[in-house]
Amino acid sequence: MGVAGGVTAMDDFLIKFFPAVYQRKLRAKEDNYCKYDNQYLQLFTSSLYLAALVSSFAASKMCSKLGRKPTIFVASAFFLCGSLLSAAAQRIWMIILARVLLGVGVGFGNEAVPLFLSEIAPVQHRGAVNILFQLFITIGILFANLVNYGASKIHPWGWRLSLGLASLPAAFLFVGSVVIIETPASLVERNQESQGLSTLKKIRGVEDVDAEFEQIKMACEAAREVKDPFKTLMKRSSMPPLIIGVMMQVFQQFTGINAIMFYAPVLFQTVGFKNDASLLSSVITGLVNVFSTLVSIYGVDRVGRRKLLLQACVQMFISQTAIGAILLVHLKGSNSLDEGLAGLVVVLVCLFVMSFAWSWGPLGWLIPSETFPLEIRTSGFACAVSSNMLFTFIIAQAFLSMMCHMRAFIFFFFAAWIVVMGLFVLFLLPETKNVPIDAMVERVWKQHPVWKRFMDDYDGKEGVKNVGMII
Ligand code: BGC
Secondary structure (H helix, E strand, O other), rough: OOOHHHOOOOOHHHHHOEEEEEEEEHHHHOOOOOOOOHHHHHHHHHHHHHHHHHHHHHHHHHHHOOHHHHHHHHHHHHHHHHHHHHHHHOHHHHHHHHHHHHHHHHHHHHHHHHHHHHOOHHHHHHHHHHHHHHHHHHHHHOOOOOHHHHHHHOOHHHHHHHHHHOHHHHHHHHHHHEEEEEHHHHHHHHHOOHHHHHHHHHOOOOOOOOOHHHHHHHHHHHHHHHOOOOHHOOHHHHHHHHHHHHHHHHHHHEEHHHHHHHHHHHHHHOOOOOHHHHHHHHOOOOHHHHHHHHHHHHHHOOOOOOHHHHHHHHHHHHHHHHHHHHHHHHHOOOOOOOOHHHHHHHHHHHHHHHHHHHHHHHHHHHHHHHOOHHHHHHHHHHHHHHHHHHHHHHHHHHHHHHHHHOOOHHHHHHHHHHHHHHHHHHHOOOOOOOOHHHHHHHHHHOOOOOHHHHHHHHHOOOOOOOOOOOO
16 A cells, blocks of 8 residues: 555656556646546556455455454465566556455455454453554555655666565565464354363463453354344444444545645655655654554553544644645645745644544554454454445545645545544544453443444343453
C-alpha cells in the first residue's frame, strides 16, 4: 500500500504503463489541486482494494474452517506472488494482475491477523497487542516511502525495485506464519480441545487457565450450533457489533487520512524543501505516524478506547479545518504559500497524522476484532474489513477528482465527517477496555442503554459464569 503512491509519481513507470498520463503531465500546466487527476491511474491504485474487499469473505470462511494460522500463510503467499509479479511486469495486465494478487493478500492478512492478535492476547493487554498490527502498517509505510525515494533516482527500473522489495515483508510474514501457534479459540472451535488447552497454558505461561478456557469452550459451543454465520449476522442481536464494526472502518477512512498522506508532499514542497520535499514529507509524517502509534499501545488499555477516539476527533477537526482555511485564503491565486504559513501547514498535518495514529488508525482494527461473539467473529470481521477496503477504494478512486473540483473545501468535507464520528463515539460506542473477548454480549451489549434493546433474540452461550466482573 505504501509503495503505490510513490511509484505512480515515477516518470519511468508512467512511460511504461501509462504513457497518456505521462504526456498529459508534460503538457498540461495544471495547478496543485489537479495534477494527477486520472481515472486509469486511480484504478491501478484502487484495484488492490477491490480484490481485498472480495477476498476478505473467502478469508473469513478459511479462518473459521481451517484456522487463523493457515489464513495468514495464504496471505503471505499471495503477497509474495504479487510483489514478484509486479517487479517483473512487462505489460499493463501483468501489473494489474499483480495488484489483484496483492489485494487478495491484504484481504486474507487483514482478516486473520487482527483476529489472531485479539485472541491470543491476555485481556488486560488486548488493545496493546492488537495495535502491533497497526504499528507494523505504519513502519511498512515509512520504509516504503524511504525505498521509493531511493528508487526514484534509479532509471529506468527504480520502480521495479520499489515494487519488488515488498516481497521482503511478504517473506517475513511467510516465515512468521509457519512458526506461530494457532489461537486457542480457533482450535476449540474446530474440535481440538486438548490442543486448545495446552496452547492456552503455553501462551499464558501458567497452568491455571481454567476460567478463561471455560469461557472459550462456552463461546465455541454456541459457535458450533451456528450453521450459517452470515445469516446469523443478520439477526437483530448481531446488529450492535456489526454496526459498530462497519462504522469504525468507514469512519476511519472518512477521517481523510489517506488523502492527507497523499497530499503531504505537495504541501511540504511549498515550505521550501524543493528537491527533497517528498522524502522529507514522507519521513516526517511517517515518523509521526509510527511514534504516535506507540502512544496508543501505551494508552489503549489504560485510558480506554473511547477517550482516545474522542480526543482525536477534537484534534483532527481543528487541524483539518485550519488547513482548509489556510489553503482557501492563501492558495487561491498564487499556487504557493509563503514560508511561515507553509510551516504552519506542516505542523497541522503532523498534528492530524498524530491524532489519527493513536485513535482511528489502530482502533478501527481493534474494536471490530474484539466485539463480535465467536459464532459470528470471522464473518462479522470480514464485513468490517471489506467496508474498510470499499471506502479506501472509494477515497483512492475519488480523491484526486474531488480535490480537483472541491479544492480546499475537501478539508472541510472531512472535518464535517469528523464531527459525525465524534457524536457516534459519544452516544453509541461502548467501552471495551478490560472486558474478556468472549464475554462481550453480557458485559457490554446487554448493558448499553441503546444496544441492549437489540439483544432480546440473542441465544448464544457466553462463558461469563466463572469469571468475576472486571469492569
Ligand atoms: C488504515 C490505512 C492507512 C493507515 C495509515 C490504517 O489503519 O487502514 O488506510 O493508510 O492506517 O497509517
